[in-house]
Amino acid sequence: MNIQRYHPVICVLHWLLAAMIMAALVMSTFVMAHIPDTDPAKISAILRHMSVGVLILVCTALRLFTRKKTGRPTSLPSGMPWADWLAGIVHRLLDVLVFIMIGSGICMAVFSNLPKAILEGQSELLANLDSLPWHTLHVAGARVLFGVLLLHVGGALYHQLILRDGLLWRMCSIPRLAKKKKPF
Template sequence: MALMSVGNRYGAVAVTIHWLSALLILVLIGSGFRAASLIDSAAKEAVMLLHVPLGAAILIPTLLRLLWWWLADRKPDSVAGDPAWQRVSAKVVHVLFYVVILGMAASGIGMMVLSGAGGILFGASEAALPDFHDYAPRVPHGLGARLMVTLLILHAGAAFYHHFIKKDGLLRRMWYGGAEG
């Protein structure tokens, strides 16, 4: 598999960044909703010790992907025969992924800074975790999480539709291996 994308498939760099990002986002969604549901401070702190560093870490593949598309690679062509509304919808969903990821990272960092929770989580303070609902970035962070779930459902649903219903090889374009079959 080539490092760069070609007309009908993504290259190894794009595929790796895609699946690494997907894994991080799934863990972040699970840990974020889990932390939000916990009342016990010690349990919440344990989940946040995973969630916070991964939340900061998602910035790396996101920025790398943006730089990769901007400087080094081009996306494969759209699948032939897709109606215009599907091509536009796909572009909108992909742009919203970037906006939501960057917004979630910014609001998460904002909550850590404003609440002092970063120092609590990483040992600079013995205080209990604050109630994040007391901090303004909590609202966009929670809305962003719900929007991310919606985008993931739309994205995966479209991929499965192409794979199982249309059988047009779209999903195989975003995996490692040879030419489409």
């Protein structure tokens, strides 16, 4: 069986995850990092961030499950063996980093007593997040995740714009439009 594109569920989850991961990275870097832990707005910002994190976890697990159950197209070679090897590493790293981010986020919430603060209606965190080792792991993980995402996007753009092998169409659930043949 020669599969041309990924399953539509995989495609939808891929782009949904891309949007949510970027939103979580932007939210944490440009919004949450500038809210002091003593500000009541910090807890609501963390809750929004955690909600996106839970959605990322669910969608990632669903994507991995669906990927095991569906066929996928064969790899498109770049013409550079080292880049093809790196592509495999990047794809696995994305999954691992997502789980590291979610795990460290859960640990941060638990060790900062966030559940207790929420249940008791407190307006500020009971622990300084920056002092937690889980925060350090979460921040480092976010930086590595951003770098790996840049490699992923760069590789996809290289395939699409330089090699012109239609790689991005494989991750779209819509059929690729046939190229018109030139009359001459």
